[in-house]
Amino acid sequence: MEGEALRADALARLSGIVSRVSQEVSRDLDAGSEGHCGEVLEFRQAQLLELRKLLDDVRETSPEELRKVLAHADMAVAGMAGMAGTAGTAGARAHSGRESILQELHEAANRNVRLARREAVLEAYCEDQSSVLAAAESSAFRLRHEQEVQESRLKEAVAARDASASAKQAAESQSSELKALWLKEHTQLQQCQTDLRQALDTVSKLEAQISEKRSAPAVTGVLTNVWQSxxxxxAKDLQMxxxxxxxxxxEHSAAARLCLELESWTHEAEQAEARQALHxxxxxxxxxxxxxxxxxxxxxxxxxxxxxxVLQIQHExxxxxxxxxxxDRDRCQEDKRRLQSTVTDLEVQIAESMLNSNHHASQHGQLRAQVEDERLARGEASSASSASSARRxxxxxxxxxxxxxxxxxxxxxYAVANAAKDGAQRRFKALELEHQQLQTQxxxxxxxxxxxxxxxxxxxxxxxxxxxxxxELKSQLAEQSLRESAHLELKDENYAFGCKLSDLLDEKEEHKRHSEELHTFLEAAQAEADAGRDQLEAYSAELKEFQEKDSLVRQIAAHHKLVASHRASGRGHEADAALLELAMALDSHLADGGERILTELVAELRAKEKRIEASELSAAQCEAQEAQSEAQSEAQSEAKQSLLKHNVQLKSEREEERRLHKVQSDEIVELQHLLRTSEEQASQSQEAVPHLHDTEIPEEYAAIIKQVxxxxxxxVEWGGNFTLxxxxxxxxxxxxxxxxxxKxxxxxxxxENHRTTPMDYAEESSSKEALAVLKASGPTSEILGRVPHLAISE
Incomplete structure (x- = not known):
């Protein structure tokens, strides 16, 4: 900017100088001074040369040197103003030179303006390039930052997923332990309830037997005490x-709620992971x-x-x-001015020679007139004066x-100078035409x-x-990658769930088989229990019969006692004593037989009760296994329902992915269309530049090069590994x-031999220029070859 200001100032001052010089010349012409002094002409020519040097300095000097040149121009103008009074016809001749200087000054000003515009355009282009580079660097930095953020987010998601998986496993293990403990306690409770029922049944039976066997108070009292304890x-165990x-x-309800919460949380985490992987x-x-x-x-x-x-190089x-x-034009103009000065000098010399010849001719006429006058006046002169006049x-x-x-x-x-002047004019006109053509170009x-x-x-x-x-597409790609990863994880989980479901089905079949075996065993135990009950009924019937016989015997004994008491008065004491002993023996025998039968019946009843308890315990175990199998079947049904829900969700996600894929394909088609249009514009702009070595390339290779x-x-699909x-x-x-x-x-x-590269071909054929190009651009092309690219073909 400082250099442009100095150039503008210099041009303004030089235009002022030229205007002052033109005013002085016009003043001299109006005054009519006719100076023919060669020194004044040489001085003016020297001043013009200094002005031309000043113009050259203005065109190509720096700001500091320009200040010195302007000062020198001021001194030169002052010197010219001092010598203005001594100028005459030479000033008029220098007027054309000054006009040419003025024209050159205007041309220099125009060139400076054009140069300033070109510099401004180049600076704007440099600024645009710097802004483009800054934008590219900022976009690269932003991409790196986004990639780091995405990596950190993925790491956090992986850590959260691992934590959720570990928490899920811990919760599942805890819930399985709680379920196992609950099932164990439940089976123990059922067993205790069965024992309690069996004990109550036995107590009721024994109370009935005790009420019936009041004749044996010792045994029944002990049994009642034992059974009451x-x-x-x-009862205490039942309360506990x-x-x-x-x-x-x-605890089971709390664990079930916790399991439901964990399952919902894991389901949400899986969905989030699926979305994240897909994105x-x-x-x-x-x-x-x-x-x-x-x-x-x-x-x-x-x-x-x-x-x-290339265009900048052509422009330069x-x-x-x-x-x-x-x-060349300046040089021709200088030659023209030099020839004009020589022509003017020759004209001056011719005029002087003509004046001298006229002066001598007039002097010769005067001498001849004097000689004739002397001859007329004096007559014939002497021989000496005639000889001297003849010599003169x-x-x-x-x-x-x-x-x-x-x-x-x-x-x-003068003729030669005029011919040279005409040649210089013709050359000047040719140079002007060439200059106009160059300006148009x-x-x-x-x-x-x-x-x-x-x-x-x-x-x-x-x-x-x-x-x-x-x-934007990178963000969408991140979301889609997260979704796809989640989809893959869901697929893996579905496969694992399918494997687990198959295992559960196998376990269900095994449990079913085991339950069938237990059912058969239970049926056999039930049949044995029915047989025991029938035997018990038979024993109870025998006991009733025995009790009836016992009551009959006791009645007979009582009758005998009564008969004995009645007969004692009529018989002797011996007969009475014998009858009493017989009755007592009969009573004792009956009592001993009844107690023995009662003890045998109680032992058999206890053995039957033990067998019934064992059969009921096995039946309870079968019922527990059936309940467990039913719980597993319920879990399997729930798993099937969750699998169906998951399949529905997967179908919806697949439809969403298809829709996204369709949108992405439409966007890709649009981008391909834009890139094709840009490449067609680039190819149209490249048509102005002539292709290299068109005359050396065969037609089939030229077609392939156009396709490339x-x-x-x-x-381009190459037939083999040998390429252009x-x-x-x-x-x-x-x-x-x-x-x-x-490209x-x-x-x-x-x-095709898998041995020779383009560099080897260049070395074998001694292609130095091609080898230099391949070596110079080898690493960059190798790096670009590793970058994935999108091949756009019709």
Whole structure:
């Protein structure tokens, strides 16, 4: 900005100088001074040369040197103003030079303005490029940051999933332990209840027997005491078991609630993990696609940059040609001015020679007139005066001959100078035409450059839009990857659940088989119990019969006692005593037989009760197993219901995934259409640039090269491993190799023999330029080959 201000100031001051000089020249012309002094003319020419040097300094100097030049210009103007009074016709001649200087000043000002505009455009382009690079760096940093955030989130999700899995396993183990403990306590309670019922039955039976056998108070009292103590102990145990059952029921309800909460929480965690995995997979796929698109856009941007560099180089070359043409024009103008000055000098010399010849001719006429007058006045003069006058006439004739020869020589020089002047004018006109052509070419190049810049700006905007869209797609891909991972986990869980369900079905079949065996055993025990009951009924019938006989015997004994008491009065004491002994013996025998039969019956009843208790215990175990199998069947039914719900959820998620896939496919098609349009624009812009080595490429290879330019290197299917890069390396086509490498060709790909790479072909054929290109771009192409890309083909 400082240099532009100084140039503008310098141009303003120089225009003031030129205006003052033109005013002084016009003043001198109006005054009519006719100075023919060569010194004044040389001084004016020196001043003009200084002004031209000043113009050159203004064109190409720095701000500091420009200040010095302006000071020197002020001193030169002061010197010119001091010598303005001595100027005459030379000032009029210098007027044309000053006008040319003024024109050159205006041209220099225009060039400076154009240069300033070009510098401003280049600065704006540099700023745009820097902003694009800053945006690319910021987007790369943002992508890295988002990737780190996604990784941290995934790690947290994995940790939460592991924690939830461990908590789920602990809760399941705790619930299984609580269920096992509850089942154990429940079986114990049922067993105690059965024991209590059996004890109550036996007590009722024994109370009935005790009420019937009041004749044996000792045995019945002991048995009643024993059974009363057992009943009290069993009542205490029953109360304890009832309290324990209530506690276990409360614990079981709490454990069931906890299990339900854990199952709901695990279900929500699984759903969240499924969504996260699906989003993660979607994000990864979109990242891959957008990375490929970004690579293609970068390649297109690089191509645009190379085209812009080529145009800048062409523009610089045209500027150099224009500067060379302007220097040639300045040189021609200088030659023209020099020739004009020489012509004016020759004209002055011719005029002086003509004046001298006229002066000598007039002097010779005067001498001849004097001689004739003297002859007339004095007569014939002496021989001495005539000889001297003859010598004077001879000298005058010689001088006139010399002047005539000098005049002819000057005329020839004037003719030669006029011819040179005409040639210089013709050359100047040709240079002006060439200058106009170069200016038109420069204008067209500037228009093309502005068009390329606008196209580059549109491409950069499209690139930014694609990057923003890439960020959005990356977020969507993250969500989709999370969903897919969750879907895979659900599939694994479904497989594990299916395996577990098959195991449960096998266990159910085994339990069913075992329950059938227990049913058969229970039926056999029931049949045995029925047989025992029948035998007990028979024993009870015999006991009743025995009791009837006993009562009959006792009645007979009582009758005998009564008879004996009645007969005692009529018989002797001996007969009475014998009858009494017989009755007592009969009573004792009956009592001993009844007690023995009673003890046998009690022992048999206890054995039967033990067998019945064992059968009832086995039946209770069978019932517990059946309850457990029913619980397992209920769990299996619940599992089936949950599986059906899960299948419904999976179907809904699959439909959502299909919808998302359709939306993504539509977006991909739209992006492919945009990329195709951008590539067609790029191909149309590249048609203006001539292709390298068109004359050296066969027609079939040219068609393949056009296909590579339109679709890309990866979109072309090669018949084998031998590609056009191998052929271009062997033919030493460095430009074609460079274009193939820019289209993502691999310089390390081997041919059908799996031994030779394009570099080996270049070395074998001594292709130095192609080998240099392959070596220079080998690492970058190898790195680009590892980046996934999206091949767009029709």
């Amino acid at each position: 057992r009943i009290a102990a069993q 078991l009832q309290t324990r059952c209530t506690e276990l029921d409360s 993660g997979e979607i994000f990864q796929e979109r990242c891959v696609e957008l990375q490929a698109k970004l690579d293609k856009s970068r390649v297109a941007h690089y191509d645009r940059g190379r085209e812009l560099e 070359e045209q500027q150099q040609k224009l500067l060379q043409a302007t220097s 006439l001879e000298r005058c004739g010689a001088e006139l001959a010399e002047l005539a020869a000098q005049h002819r020589r000057l005329e020839r020089q 420069l204008h067209t190049a500037a228009a093309e450059q502005t068009g390329m810049k606008s196209e580059h700006a549109s491409i950069s905007l499209e690139l930014l839009r694609l990057r923003s869209h890439a960020d 330019d339109l679709l890309g290197w990866d979109a 890069l191998h052929w271009a390396a062997a033919q030493n086509l460095d430009g074609l190799c460079r274009s193939f490498l820019e 993502r060709a691999n310089p390390f790909q081997k041919d």
